[in-house]
Amino acid sequence: MVLPEEQARLYQPRPELLPAAHVPSLSHYERLYQRSVEEPHEFWGDVAKEFYWKSHHTGPFLNYNFDVTKGRIFIEWMKGATTNICYNLLDRNVNEKKLGDKIAFYWEGNEPGDSAKITYSELLHKVCQFANVLRSQGVKKGDRISIYLPMIVELVVAMLACARIGALHSVVFAGFSADSLCERILNCGCSLLITADAFYRGDKLINLKHIADEALQKCKDRGSPLKKCIVVKHLGREEIAVDGTCTKSPPLKRLCQDVQILWNPATDMWWHELMSSASTECEPEWCDAEDELFILYTSGSTGKPKGVLHTLGGYMLFAATSFKYVFDYQPEDVYWCTADIGWITGHSYLTYGPLANGATSVLFEGVPTYPDVGRMWSIVDKYKVTKFYTAPTAIRLMMKHGEEPVKKHSRKSLKVLGSVGEPINPEAWLWYYRVVGEERCPIVDTFWQTETGGHMLTPLPAATPMKPGSAAFPFFGVVPAILNESGEELEGEAEGYLVFKQPWPGIMRTLYGNHQQFETTYFKKFPGYYVTGDGCRRDKDGYYWITGRIDDMLNVSGHLLSTAEVESALLEHTAISEAAVVSHPHPLKGECLYCFVTLRDGHEFTKNLTDELKKQVREKIGPIATPDYIQYAPSLPKTRSGKITRRILRKIAKNDQDLGDLSTLANPGIIKHLFNSRCDTKQ
Ligand code: PRX
Secondary structure, eight states: OOOHHHHHSOBOOOGGGTTTOSSOSHHHHHHHHHHHHHOHHHHHHHHHTTSOOSBOOSSOSEEEEOOGGGSOOEEEESTTOEEOHHIIIIIIIIIISOOTTSEEEEEEOSSTTOEEEEEHHHHHHHHHHHHHHHHHTTOOTTOEEEEOOOSSHHHHHHHHHHHHHTOEEEEOOTTSOHHHHHHHHHHTTOSEEEEESOEEETTEEEOHHHHHHHHHHHHHHTTOOOOEEEEEOOTTOOEEOTTSOEEOOOSOHHHHSOOOOOOOTTTEEEHHHHHHTOOSOOOOOOEETTSEEEEEEEOOTTSSOEEEEEEHHHHHHHHHHHHHHHTTOOTTOEEEEOSOTTSHHHHIIIIIHHHHTTOEEEEEOSOTTSSOTTHHHHHHHHHTOSEEEEOHHHHHHHHHTOSHHHHTSOOTTOOEEEEESSOOOHHHHHHIIIIISTTTSOEEEEBOOGGGOSOSBOOOTTTOOBOTTOOBSBOTTOOEEEEOTTOOEEOSSEEEEEEESSOOTTSOOEETTOHHHHHHHHHSSSTTSEEEEEEEEEOTTSOEEEEEEOSSEEEETTEEEEHHHHHHHHHTSTTEEEEEEEEEEETTTEEEEEEEEEEOTTOOOOHHHHHHHHHHHHHHTOGGGOOSEEEEOSSOOBBTTSOBOHHHHHHHHHTOOOOOOOTTBSOTHHHHHHHHTOOOSOO
């Protein structure tokens, strides 16, 4: 139970952080912030000086149109400047900053005791080798490469190798199904897939190659030209050093287990075989600052995933700068972001941001509960982690198991704690602050999106007094506004639509292959603004509080899902005639899926059918989309024009009888029936 005074209290940054802090006070933040939004060219121009540019921009430093009524939406930062992001992350750190021997990643495997480390110069060598492999396979600038790997060093190597030769990576989270992978490969026309044999997630063996094979078959059936698949031997691996020498597999029995994989000699190639003969030197492709860097799919409210496209120059500046300030990065830090690289957090704050700063990070393959619920804190102690970044869903899971597993570990190395992915409820915030951080570590609650590339609203660790549950103030270069339904900007204390008024360097440039959808989704509703799709409140002190999604999206354990994509997965079942999916509060996941289904004639609603439907959604989308509740509905409440009223279904799911105006309904009689047959417990 959180007392109102606890929540209203301001939690001050700790004085220990101040002497070395990049931003040691609120007034310092305000000065920098003003400059960043009033003189963006100067502010970001100074940041750009820290990086290597082969040539300078030819046109304006920033050129854009945010107003659909004035023409095509576009955003360009430093167009005409040439650089290579991989060169900036690796070569510059190794050669200019002399960080070659510094650890880039401590890799911690799923199984305790299975670990490895890689320095900046080793990483550079591997990336060059793999870039040469890609080139030898005919990959060139502008090609799209799909990466479907667990959390292993090869994932980072593959991404940076793409960036080195100007190819676009499209990383697909290794928890996604064959259908989801196939959709993503087809959408951006990938010419090559990189995957692995298999891996363990906790206790569970995931035969990744098998899922990838299924996806490739589906792609082939749908005419995809993808004909090459590079396979990392991970579970059945032998350690292969840069110089080609081999040591036997780690002495862990389960890792040596033979995974049965099917091998298709026409398409499949072993990663280590290709690497063994590849040179460790590779001239980077010099790219325009506005050339494409990567595509990352995120759920769209129409049901089809959207290929968010980021370009390299602005994204590099924004990921690097936000990492530096938001975590108050110091050279001796050991930083750990628990997010999977398959999500934007893993792109910006496990790969690009930390490496651009020459940071040492932990890359963790496993889950917080394996082999026990103290795993996170044992990793924190093992590597003396100083800055730790996770999601509210993980914090709530830890809370459920009480303080003891946390307190068993020292955690004294921790200095800053971060939260991302969904609103953090004050109770979880206070637990994180008191139990994990022992009131010593500020919490940076970072609000942002796949589309924004980096942090938009966040406290800074040594500058911002914190309020539990508030993402505080805008990051540098970010100008938020709150609009009412008619699009008017609201001043002072207010609640409404969260929008941004001018571009920051990390903003997406388009949706891959669908610029029209990009304009419609983000710029049409309120011309002149980027529309986040989130509701937001500003309090009397100017703090921002995210109130949740205002579109048909829901956030399960920090992952965005659209109700439409789950509905279409349900509708593919022959027994289902109509489906409506709504969000339902969940104590650990934040939100979960509550589904209403109507049946075709001749079908019965049975436990067996519920299980089949859950399996179907899991297979179509992935385990994160598995519904918690499926309720049979003889019919669905609809407006007279035939639109399903999800507003009412949400209330039925929550058993909230306060239904408001029902006059537009064509069939109000069904509501009572649906209340009476609610699913009360998780099925
Ligand atoms: O609703 C907001 C929520 O997550 C959405 C973005 O999801 P995605 O693109 O998958 O990126 C997640 C990681 C950045 C947002 O529109 N969200 C993200 N962070 C927060 C949040 N909601 C509240 N507080 C946050 N800190």
